[in-house]
Amino acid sequence: MDKRSLLFIVLMSLSFVAIHTWFDPAPKPKVAQIEHEIALPREEEPLLVSSGEPVALTPVDTNEKFYVLENDYQQLVFSTKGGALAEINLPLKSDTHPQSIVKEIDIDRQILKDSPQNAHFPLHPYTAVDGFHEEGSLGGYYPLLRRSILGSDGTIQHAASPEYYAMNIIGDDPEMSKINYQVKQFESNLIQFEGSGKGRRITKTYTIPQEQNGPYCFLLDIQVDGDTTGLWLSSGVPDVEIVSDSYTPLLRYQVTQKGGNDVNTIDLPKKGSDQVTSTRTNWISNNNGFLGLILNPLANTKEGYQALKIDGNLLPTRLSVIDARHHLYAPADYPGYATALPLKSNSTIPFRIFAGPYDDALLKTLDNLYENPLTHYNPEYSSAQSIQGWFSFISEPFAKFLFFLMQIFYAVTRSWAAAIILLTIALKAMMYPLNAWSIRSMTKMQQLGPKVQAIQAKYKGDPKRVQMETIALYRESGANPITGCLPMLLQMPFLIGMFYLLKSSFPLRGAMFIPGWIDNLAAPDVLFTWGQPLWFIGNEFHLLPILTGLTMYLQQKRNSPLPKDPKLLTDTQKQQKTTGKIISIFLTVMFYNFPSGLNLYFVFSTLLGVIQQEWMAKKAKAQTTVNIQKNKG
Numbered sequence: 001m002d003k004r005s006l007l008f009i010v011l012m013s014l015s016f017v018a019i020h021t022w023f024d025p026a027p028k029p030k031v032a033q034i035e036h037e038i039a040l041p042r043e044e045e046p047l048l049v050s051s052g053e054p055v056a057l058t059p060v061d062t063n064e065k066f067y068v069l070e071n072d073y074q075q076l077v078f079s080t081k082g083g084a085l086a087e088i089n090l091p092l093k094s095d096t097h098p099q100s101i102v103k104e105i106d107i108d109r110q111i112l113k114d115s116p117q118n119a120h121f122p123l124h125p126y127t128a129v130d131g132f133h134e135e136g137s138l139g140g141y142y143p144l145l146r147r148s149i150l151g152s153d154g155t156i157q158h159a160a161s162p163e164y165y166a167m168n169i170i171g172d173d174p175e176m177s178k179i180n181y182q183v184k185q186f187e188s189n190l191i192q193f194e195g196s197g198k199g200r201r202i203t204k205t206y207t208i209p210q211e212q213n214g215p216y217c218f219l220l221d222i223q224v225d226g227d228t229t230g231l232w233l234s235s236g237v238p239d240v241e242i243v244s245d246s247y248t249p250l251l252r253y254q255v256t257q258k259g260g261n262d263v264n265t266i267d268l269p270k271k272g273s274d275q276v277t278s279t280r281t282n283w284i285s286n287n288n289g290f291l292g293l294i295l296n297p298l299a300n301t302k303e304g305y306q307a308l309k310i311d312g313n314l315l316p317t318r319l320s321v322i323d324a325r326h327h328l329y330a331p332a333d334y335p336g337y338a339t340a341l342p343l344k345s346n347s348t349i350p351f352r353i354f355a356g357p358y359d360d361a362l363l364k365t366l367d368n369l370y371e372n373p374l375t376h377y378n379p380e381y382s383s384a385q386s387i388q389g390w391f392s393f394i395s396e397p398f399a400k401f402l403f404f405l406m407q408i409f410y411a412v413t414r415s416w417a418a419a420i421i422l423l424t425i426a427l428k429a430m431m432y433p434l435n436a437w438s439i440r441s442m443t444k445m446q447q448l449g450p451k452v453q454a455i456q457a458k459y460k461g462d463p464k465r466v467q468m469e470t471i472a473l474y475r476e477s478g479a480n481p482i483t484g485c486l487p488m489l490l491q492m493p494f495l496i497g498m499f500y501l502l503k504s505s506f507p508l509r510g511a512m513f514i515p516g517w518i519d520n521l522a523a524p525d526v527l528f529t530w531g532q533p534l535w536f537i538g539n540e541f542h543l544l545p546i547l548t549g550l551t552m553y554l555q556q557k558r559n560s561p562l563p564k565d566p567k568l569l570t571d572t573q574k575q576q577k578t579t580g581k582i583i584s585i586f587l588t589v590m591f592y593n594f595p596s597g598l599n600l601y602f603v604f605s606t607l608l609g610v611i612q613q614e615w616m617a618k619k620a621k622a623q624t625t626v627n628i629q630k631n632k633g
Helices: 003-022 106-114 174-178 360-370 392-413 416-430 432-447 449-458 463-477 481-504 544-559 571-591 596-632
Strands: 032-034 066-070 075-079 084-091 141-143 156-158 182-187 190-197 200-207 217-225 232-234 250-257 260-266 273-276 283-287 291-297 305-310 336-342 347-357 528-534 538-541
Touching (some): 066 190, 250 336, 291 336, 347 360, 392 416, 392 481, 416 596
Antiparallel strands (some): 032 273, 182 190, 190 200, 232 336, 250 260, 250 283, 273 305, 528 538
C-alpha cells in the first residue's frame, strides 16, 4: 500500500470514530406524538438569568415541608407537595461514606467554591426522624435530581416545580402534582403520605428495607382509591452529566417477548412528550449518561409509558451556576427528560426504585440479589446501560471483552489509569502479528516507491500503461497494497470498542491519575483555566489531545521517511507531508474534548506503534546486513 493509501485509511478510521461521536442515533419506537401540558412553560414561572442575579423571585411555599430518610447510599428528601421526592442526594465517596462508589468531580468542587448556597444537602431545612428541624450540610453529596437554584443571597432564583419531583403523580391537570399530602407515619426506614383531590385518595408508602435491599434501592407502594385515568408515576428529572463534551441522556425500557426479555431505547422527545399505550414494560430507565433512575413495578401495571421533555429554562441544571456570566452552561442548551408509567385504580402497586450510578458491577450485583430461580425472574438492570450507535452490534462485544481485561488489570494495580495503560500494551501485543504484517507491507511499498515513480515518469501520457506496469511490478515483487490496509480494517472493531469503553465507563468517572492535571479519566484533562471562554476551546487548556496529535504526527513521519532537503521532495511527497500534518491537526481537534482516559490510550497506543516500527526497522536492517555478508562469503 502506498503512502497516500495509508493516509487515506488513517483519515477514514478517524472519520469512522468521529461519526460515532457526532451522530449516535437510537432506534425509534413507534409512538404517538402528543403535546403534554405538564411539559409546557407557564407564565408564572420565571426564567433563570445567567448573570447570577436573582430576579422575579419565587417565594417558598409555606405549605411545603420536607422530610428526610437517609442510609449509606442515599439521602431521600420528601416533600409534602405530591408526597414526592424533591431531592435524591447520593453521598460522595469519603471517610464518612467509604461504601459509596460516586466520586467527587471538578463540577462538585466548582459549585462548592463559587456557589456554596447551591451545595447544601438538603437544599431546604427539613424534619428528621427524631422530629428536630435541621439545616442541610455543605457539600459531600451528588444531587441526582435537578433542584431549585438559589441566588447569591440565598433566595430562590428559580424554584423547581413539584411536577418535576421524582415519584410524583402527574396528569393532564398540572395541579394534580401539587396536591398537599399529610405525613401519616414516619420511622427510621419508612415514611407514609396520604393526599386527596380530584375525587381520589392516594396513599404513598416509601420503605428502605433493612434486609435483602440492594445499594441505591428503595420501595414505593402506591394505593389509589378512585379513577386513575390519565395518571402517571414520574421518574423525575436527573441532572446533567457531560460525557465526552456532550449531554447524552439515555431512556430505555424492558419488555417480555417470546424469546425472553428485550430492552429498547426510547428516542428523546423533540417537544412535550411521547406517549405509548400498547406496551407493557417490566421497567423503565432514565439515565443521564452515568447516573439515573429505574422504575420497576413489582406487579402488573397498565400498558404504556411516557417520555417527557422539559425546557432547560423551566428546570435549569446545576451546571448553570458555573461561570453563569459567560453562559458556560446556558440552561436552554440542557433540556431535562423524565419517564413515567401509568397507574391502576383501586389497587396497591408496589415499585422497586433504583436511584444511583449505572455501574456495571453494581447493576449485576442487584440482578443477582433480586433474581428468583424458582420463577426464572431476573430484573436485568445491567441492560439499562448499553453501548449505542449505528455500529453497536460490532463495538459492544469488543467493548465488553476489553472492559473485562481492564477490570483484571485494575484488580492488580488498583489504578484505572494504570489499567488503561496495561490494556493498551495487551491490545498491542494481541495485535502484534497484524501490525507487523502491515509494517512489512508498508516497508515493501516504500522500497518500490522509486520504481513506481520511474514508471509514472516514463509513461506520463498513458495512464492505462502506468497502471498495468505498476501492477506488474507489484506482482513480480510479491507486494500487494491491500495487505497493508487489511490489518488496519481488522483492528477497527477493537478501536471502536475501546472508544466506547473509555468514554462511558462509570468507574472512570472521578478516577484520578495525576493530581492537579488528570483528576477525572472520564473528562478532559485540565492543565490550567482562564476567564473568558473561547470558541470550541472553552476556558480550559487540555494537554493530552495535543500530545495525541504530536504522537500521531511522529508516527506519520516515521511511516513516510522523506528527504530533509525540501528541494528534493517530489509533488507526491509534498502532498504526503501536508496530508500528515492535516491528519495530526484533525486528530487534535477531534480529541480535544474527549475524556482523558481515551486520550491516554491513544497516546500510549501510538507511542507503542512507533516503538514497534523502530524495532522492526532495526531488525530488517540487521537481516539485510547478514544477507549481504552471506552473499560476499
